[in-house]
Amino acid sequence: MQADVIAVIGFPLLWPARKALGVEAWRRAHGSDIASWMRAVGAFEALCSVATWCDEHPTYRQAEVVADGPVFEAEGLGHPLLPDGRCVLNDVNLGGLGPRLLLLSGSNMSGKSTLIRAVGMTVAMGLAGIPVRATRLKLSATRVGASIRVRDSVVHGESRFYAELKRLKQVVGLVEASLPVFFLFDEILGGTNSHDRLAGASGLLVGLIRRGAIGICSTHDLALAGIAVELGARAMNAHFADRVEGDRLVFDYKLQPGVSRRTNAMELMLAMGIRA
Numbered sequence: 668m669q670a671d672v673i674a675v676i677g678f679p680l681l682w683p684a685r686k687a688l689g690v691e692a693w694r695r696a697h698g699s700d701i702a703s704w705m706r707a708v709g710a711f712e713a714l715c716s717v718a719t720w721c722d723e724h725p726t727y728r729q730a731e732v733v734a735d736g737p738v739f740e741a742e743g744l745g746h747p748l749l750p751d752g753r754c755v756l757n758d759v760n761l762g763g764l765g766p767r768l769l770l771l772s773g774s775n776m777s778g779k780s781t782l783i784r785a786v787g788m789t790v791a792m793g794l795a796g797i798p799v800r801a802t803r804l805k806l807s808a809t810r811v812g813a814s815i816r817v818r819d820s821v822v823h824g825e826s827r828f829y830a831e832l833k834r835l836k837q838v839v840g841l842v843e844a845s846l847p848v849f850f851l852f853d854e855i856l857g858g859t860n861s862h863d864r865l866a867g868a869s870g871l872l873v874g875l876i877r878r879g880a881i882g883i884c885s886t887h888d889l890a891l892a893g894i895a896v897e898l899g900a901r902a903m904n905a906h907f908a909d910r911v912e913g914d915r916l917v918f919d920y921k922l923q924p925g926v927s928r929r930t931n932a933m934e935l936m937l938a939m940g941i942r943a
Contacts, residue, residue, distance in 0.1 A: 717797055727800055730793030736807020737847035737881045738762035739790065743802035746785035747792070754800070755920035759786060762807070762881045766903040768872060770895055771885040772927040777907035778920040779885040780815070783851050786883060787813055790849055809849040809881075812838030816853070828858030835871060842878050850875060850882030857887075865890050869897070876901055892926040 721727075727747075739761045745754040755778070761769060771779050789799045793806055814834040819827040841848045855871075856864040868891055872884060876898055884891075895902040906927035909918045 717795075721798055724798060724800070727798035728802065728804060729796070729798055730789075730804040730806055732794065733805060733807050736762060737767075737809050737849065737879070738805060738807045739786070739809075739849065739881065740765075740805040741786075741789065741801045741803070744785060744789060744804070745800040746781055747788055747800045749781075756802075757782065757920075757922040759883075759922070761883070766901055767876050767881045768894070768898060768902040769883045770892055770902060770904045771883055771906065772887070772889060772892060772904065773885075773907035774909050774927065776916075777909050777918050777927075778922075779907060780853050781920075782907075782922065783815065783853050783883055783885060787811055787815075787851050808846055810841050810844055810846045811849045811851065812841045813851040814838065814853065814855065815851060826858060828856070831856065831858060839871070839875070842875065842880060848875065848880040848882070850880055850884075852882065852884040855884050855886055855891075861888055861890065864888055869894050873897060889926060889928075 739759065740763065741759045743756040744759055745756045759769070759782070761767060771782070773779050785800075789801065789804065790806060790809065790811055792799050793804055794808060814831055817827060817831040817834055819825055819830060825833075835852075838848065838850050855868050859867070865888065868884070868886070868888075872894055875882065892904050895904050903924070904926045905922050905924055907918070907920060908923060908927065909916050911917070
């Protein structure tokens with residue numbers, strides 16, 4: 668009933684047209700400011716999120732950001748999203764006086780991917796001034812380039828291998844920028860045969876290190892561990908281990924030096940009830 672009354676009065680007075688003209692006048696006067704308003708709202712929301720994070724994690728530490736680099740030295744590093752009872756802390760040192768490449772091996776579910784993601788998040792948070800889950804963190808300004816969880820695409824007609832090559836090309840392109848590159852590769856070139864994987868990964872990693880980058884690369888292909896021989900002191904092999912207790916696998920998630928010599932694919936298959 669009210670709408671009918673408004674329509675009887677409003678339409679003769681051209682109320683819809685007047686409203687549209689008013690909106691257009693407001694758009695001409697203030698429309699160009701909307702982008703800056705949204706940026707201000709976004710910045711305020713980000714600051715509120717950082718403040719909440721700091722309040723919820725009083726024991727986390729601010730990173731020491733240094734000018735000389737690239738360098739990443741973390742003690743007691745943990746993934747920021749894992750609960751305290753499940754998070755295992757590790758030390759990771761790259762650049763500076765230490766190795767520039769960490770070749771990470773280990774069996775399935777042993778912690779390789781989690782460590783890589785923890786390092787990536789820690790770099791981003793540390794450079795943004797957000798407290799990190801580490802007892803000490805020293806790092807320099809870097810540009811992070813990652814190839815993690817790469818997927819194939821039916822829509823775009825891309826295999827996993829081709830999608831990964833596109834991602835790796837983007838990381839190589841970052842080397843041309845002014846800041847050093849911190850690369851994170853999880854299961855590098857996993858979509859191709861072992862011969863091409865070894866040749867391609869070796870050329871890529873050695874090239875990145877020689878051009879001043881630092882980073883971590885995980886793999887199940889133990890042949891890639893030989894890259895450390897070519898790079899000498901600039902590379903280091905490390906691994907995560909597991910052990911069998913009764914009918915179950917146990918992981919300690921502690922980073923250890925050297926190459927992993929153990930696999931657990933068959934144990935996992937048997938634990939899932941899969942028999943050859």
